[in-house]
Amino acid sequence: MNLFPFNFVKSTLSNIKSNKQLFLLSVATNFIAFTVLGIFSLLFVNLDILLSSWDKHIQLIVYLDDKISNSNKKKIELLFNSNNKINSIIFISRNQAWKNFRGKFYSKSKFVASLKFNPLPDSYTLRFASGPDRLKNIRDFSEKIKNEKGVESVEYGEKWISRFEQFMIFLRGFILTFGVVLFFGMILIISNSIKLSIYSRKDEIDLMTLLGATHQFIKIPLLLEGLLQGVAGALLSLISVKLIHLYIVFRFQGSLESIFRGLEFQYLTNPIIYSVISTGVIIGILGSSSSANQFLDRRNPE
Amino acid sequence: MIKVFNLYKSYGGITPVLMDISFDIQDGEFVLLTGQSGAGKTTLFKVLFGWEKFDRGQILVGGINVGKLNEKNLYQLRRKVGFVFQDYKLLVKKTVFENVAFAQQIVGANMKTVRTKTWNALKNVGLVKKKDSYPSQLSGGEQQRVSIARAIVNDPELILADEPTGNLDSEISKEILALFEKINEQGKTIIIATHSAEILSEKERRHLLLKRGKLLQS
Numbered sequence: 001m002n003l004f005p006f007n008f009v010k011s012t013l014s015n016i017k018s019n020k021q022l023f024l025l026s027v028a029t030n031f032i033a034f035t036v037l038g039i040f041s042l043l044f045v046n047l048d049i050l051l052s053s054w055d056k057h058i059q060l061i062v063y064l065d066d067k068i069s070n071s072n073k074k075k076i077e078l079l080f081n082s083n084n085k086i087n088s089i090i091f092i093s094r095n096q097a098w099k100n101f102r103g104k105f106y107s108k109s110k111f112v113a114s115l116k117f118n119p120l121p122d123s124y125t126l127r128f129a130s131g132p133d134r135l136k137n138i139r140d141f142s143e144k145i146k147n148e149k150g151v152e153s154v155e156y157g158e159k160w161i162s163r164f165e166q167f168m169i170f171l172r173g174f175i176l177t178f179g180v181v182l183f184f185g186m187i188l189i190i191s192n193s194i195k196l197s198i199y200s201r202k203d204e205i206d207l208m209t210l211l212g213a214t215h216q217f218i219k220i221p222l223l224l225e226g227l228l229q230g231v232a233g234a235l236l237s238l239i240s241v242k243l244i245h246l247y248i249v250f251r252f253q254g255s256l257e258s259i260f261r262g263l264e265f266q267y268l269t270n271p272i273i274y275s276v277i278s279t280g281v282i283i284g285i286l287g288s289s290s291s292a293n294q295f296l297d298r299r300n301p302e
Numbered sequence: 303m304i305k306v307f308n309l310y311k312s313y314g315g316i317t318p319v320l321m322d323i324s325f326d327i328q329d330g331e332f333v334l335l336t337g338q339s340g341a342g343k344t345t346l347f348k349v350l351f352g353w354e355k356f357d358r359g360q361i362l363v364g365g366i367n368v369g370k371l372n373e374k375n376l377y378q379l380r381r382k383v384g385f386v387f388q389d390y391k392l393l394v395k396k397t398v399f400e401n402v403a404f405a406q407q408i409v410g411a412n413m414k415t416v417r418t419k420t421w422n423a424l425k426n427v428g429l430v431k432k433k434d435s436y437p438s439q440l441s442g443g444e445q446q447r448v449s450i451a452r453a454i455v456n457d458p459e460l461i462l463a464d465e466p467t468g469n470l471d472s473e474i475s476k477e478i479l480a481l482f483e484k485i486n487e488q489g490k491t492i493i494i495a496t497h498s499a500e501i502l503s504e505k506e507r508r509h510l511l512l513k514r515g516k517l518l519q520s
Contacts, residue, residue, distance in 0.1 A: 007407055203391075203393070204393055207391055207393065207404075208408055209376075209377075209380075210351075210353070210380065210385060210391070211380065211404070211405045211408050211452070211456075212377045212378075212380035212381035212405075212408060212409060212456070213377060213408040214374075214377050215373070215374055217408060217410075296373065297373065
């Protein structure tokens with residue numbers, strides 16, 4: 001049996017054992033950083049799901065002028081029919097709209113009951129084909145149609161959708177920036193922890209080089225130690241975010257159902273989980289190799 | 303085994319430590335490197351071992367051009383040379399057996415070889431009974447014998463011993479010297495840096511005499 005892999009693992013475990021506190025401190029710091037990032041990602045994932053679900057329900061309502069001419073009406077209908085992204089066109093006359101409206105609000109509002117005339121216009125409800133560009137298509141078409149003669153106004157909840165989208169862009173940017181800052185911060189933490197680990201075993205490492213150890217032999221246990229710090233921090237953070245997710249689901253089930261309208265409050269997506277773990281691996285290797293290289297390159301000073 | 307040509311070494315380019323040193327040592331020789339404290343014995347050893355760099359000259363150890371080695375392939379030289387340190391350099395948390403086996407593990411030997419070679423090396427230096435002791439439980443002489451066992455366990459062609467009896471009394475020094483003679487009889491080249499009177503007067507041997515960084519006798 002070749003001792004190489006066994007020795008690396010043994011040496012790594014012995015390093016960790018002799019610098020237990022330092023190792024745990026580094027894991028804890030990485031865990032906190034990953035957890036904070038994980039919570040923001042959890043928020044992002046669910047808001048994104050919410051936005052997508054809203055996106056599916058968005059329809060464009062085109063309100064017509066009361067005095068619209070038949071030719072203009074036909075022209076508008078032609079525009080609807082010539083757009084292949086529109087799935088369905090439903091015409092709702094002002095009388096039908098008023099009937100629907102009164103049916104919904106007559107018993108609930110004295111004001112509605114007291115109205116003696118119909119204030120609602122004729123309208124078209126347009127449903128667009130689903131796809132990633134759905135909102136853009138609605139936006140583009142509404143821009144085109146709103147200036148047509150006979151069109152009073154268009155409505156698809158543009159203001160709040162735009163605000164929500166902007167918030168999502170900000171959140172994505174914030175998570176990315178925050179992630180990059182934490183990425184370098186965590187590399188620094190692991191690098192320093194490995195540096196301290198090296199200095200606490202300096203005599204042993206010095207002796208290794210004098211006895212003919214290769215750089216690889218000295219470096220691999222240090223890399224494994226850094227790798228373990230990064231991966232342990234990442235895995236623990238995923239567990240803690242899962243616990244937070246379960247807590248939110250059980251504690252706020254009623255509120256979530258009303259906000260998410262039948263959608264489930266989701267845990268992190270697989271790509272995010274893989275990214276967290278691979279980031280743990282990368283920061284572990286980068287942090288430890290920078291310290292190990294720095295130390296080994298300084299060996300045998302002139 | 304060793305060829306040194308016009309070797310110069312200084313610290314910071316100002317303080318000369320070794321000046322125009324040239325000598326040859328054949329395979330299987332037993333050589334004493336002598337000189338007063340500060341003559342440059344330890345520095346010469348460190349240079350031969352690739353522990354310190356030198357300014358000018360050529361050094362060949364077992365066919366390896368020491369000046370051409372970089373940090374990453376220095377191990378090739380160090381595996382050819384067993385070094386015995388004056389301060390033993392034993393790992394205090396490891397037993398005698400583990401300290402000797404450590405040198406074997408570093409070169410990637412398999413478990414069976416580690417056990418056999420470590421056992422043989424300990425037998426060679428007469429420390430089998432102490433294999434489970436820790437360095438702090440050993441006398442100075444015993445610690446030096448562990449250091450010698452560690453130096454020979456990888457079967458190097460050359461042993462460099464820097465003041466191996468420096469911290470030991472004369473009786474133990476003779477035992478250590480006898481040990482080196484035994485190793486030499488097995489065909490190893492031995493160079494001992496010393497200014498110990500016991501070692502120098504023991505037997506007629508080849509001397510390299512250093513004085514203030516210059517080789518007076520080779």
